[in-house]
Amino acid sequence: MNADQPVDLIVRSRRILTTNGWLDGAIEIRGGWISATATPDPSTPVQHPTARTIDVGNHLVLPGLVDSHAHIREPGFTDKEDWAHGSAAALAGGVTTVVDMPNVNPPPNTVERFLAHRALAQAGARSDFAHNVAGTVPSEIAGLADAGAAAFKVFMVRDARRTYPHMPGIAVDDHAELLAVCEAVATTGKVLMVHPHDSSLGELYSQRAIAQWGRGPVSYARSLRMNDGLVMDTGIATMLLLQRATGVRLHLLHVSTPNGIAMIRAAKAEGRAVTAEANPFHMLVVNSMATIERHGPFAMGQWLPEAHAEALWAAVLDGTIDVIGSDHTPHTRAEKEPGWQDMFATPGGSPTIQHYLSLLLTAAAEGQISVERIVELCATAPARLLGWAGRKGSIQVGADADLVVVDPDAQATIREADVLSKCGWTILDGRPVTGVPTMTIRRGEVAMVDGTVLATPGSGRHVTA
Numbered sequence: 001m002n003a004d005q006p007v008d009l010i011v012r013s014r015r016i017l018t019t020n021g022w023l024d025g026a027i028e029i030r031g032g033w034i035s036a037t038a039t040p041d042p043s044t045p046v047q048h049p050t051a052r053t054i055d056v057g058n059h060l061v062l063p064g065l066v067d068s069h070a071h072i073r074e075p076g077f078t079d080k081e082d083w084a085h086g087s088a089a090a091l092a093g094g095v096t097t098v099v100d101m102p103n104v105n106p107p108p109n110t111v112e113r114f115l116a117h118r119a120l121a122q123a124g125a126r127s128d129f130a131h132n133v134a135g136t137v138p139s140e141i142a143g144l145a146d147a148g149a150a151a152f153k154v155f156m157v158r159d160a161r162r163t164y165p166h167m168p169g170i171a172v173d174d175h176a177e178l179l180a181v182c183e184a185v186a187t188t189g190k191v192l193m194v195h196p197h198d199s200s201l202g203e204l205y206s207q208r209a210i211a212q213w214g215r216g217p218v219s220y221a222r223s224l225r226m227n228d229g230l231v232m233d234t235g236i237a238t239m240l241l242l243q244r245a246t247g248v249r250l251h252l253l254h255v256s257t258p259n260g261i262a263m264i265r266a267a268k269a270e271g272r273a274v275t276a277e278a279n280p281f282h283m284l285v286v287n288s289m290a291t292i293e294r295h296g297p298f299a300m301g302q303w304l305p306e307a308h309a310e311a312l313w314a315a316v317l318d319g320t321i322d323v324i325g326s327d328h329t330p331h332t333r334a335e336k337e338p339g340w341q342d343m344f345a346t347p348g349g350s351p352t353i354q355h356y357l358s359l360l361l362t363a364a365a366e367g368q369i370s371v372e373r374i375v376e377l378c379a380t381a382p383a384r385l386l387g388w389a390g391r392k393g394s395i396q397v398g399a400d401a402d403l404v405v406v407d408p409d410a411q412a413t414i415r416e417a418d419v420l421s422k423c424g425w426t427i428l429d430g431r432p433v434t435g436v437p438t439m440t441i442r443r444g445e446v447a448m449v450d451g452t453v454l455a456t457p458g459s460g461r462h463v464t465a
């Protein structure tokens, strides 16, 4: 940041969402950062002899999204996603910073592996980026934090019937090992992100569901919601107790069960260092059995019964949920297709990163959530969680000029042909949306216009706290 740098871009709009609220005015950008926000006097419009001005009129200018939960698959699984494709999809969707998850091969659970992992991301990323590393080796945790890990991630799940996506090296389900991980991460001050699960209950419910309903996607969907999602709630309860014992900053991922939400709400009311994430697909796509029946393995993941979706929405709106992460989870069609016969042996998840802002803007247009709350959940809060407050996820002087311009009234239809993720499919094909990102600006450079990504691989920058 240097105030002597020339102004190189001015972005004008009648509706800019700054940290001080909506502004009818302009953002002045020098060397990639925001040097001023101003309400221009109409008689003296903001101008600068060397600066380019982009006037977006009535379109909204929002902070670029910070996605703290994306599966980019590099290294090891680049047949389904890599940084060049995943970050292009991100920029098309208004995401300017992508933080990936460590279930890659080899998983970044040592400093040496993390530095190699980061070098691959640096070569491919068009967006800015950082990494949630595997916090599975307690002796490596302090070194990983010093080397620039954004946060740590642990899956409390070992796959019994498949070897992916929860392979050794990323999963810890032994409570004593989990305690050691919590203690080690607590000393770093970083966040421990946890996929809450109970492996033995998961196996029991799988057996019961298979006996009752067979191996298809609907049976799998129901298995995870038996006893109201006890397989996930047991994981949440365990982690909340370990958090109390160690003081670690605990971030619970893809929360979606009423009892889990109640436990998190109670922990937060005690002022404990607990935050929670919701996924846009849980809120807006897989909240109907009809979607599961129609798209089968391509929609799985998870299914949210009506009462669970209602509890999740209440938590999103009342602040129990802090962050929305995309949980962008690309797999190839060939991996997904056998799930029609046996979902229990098929990897879960769907690609989401390109479309979740549009899905949420559509919900805003329908009055379900405000644009301000979307920005808090998708940009400001994840940046704060990772120690980037004031630099990422907000429009204010001194922040990186990461912006997404949105036409909130645009009616569009999501098309699979437009998917930029390497996996090449979406279950959202044909879905109408209201509100689309029309331009993404990453550190003062126009990185996407009307769906065309201009930023090149390697132009993204690693973000550190």
Ligand SMILES: [Zn+2]
Binding pocket: 069, 071, 101, 327, 329
């Ligand atoms: Zn995930």
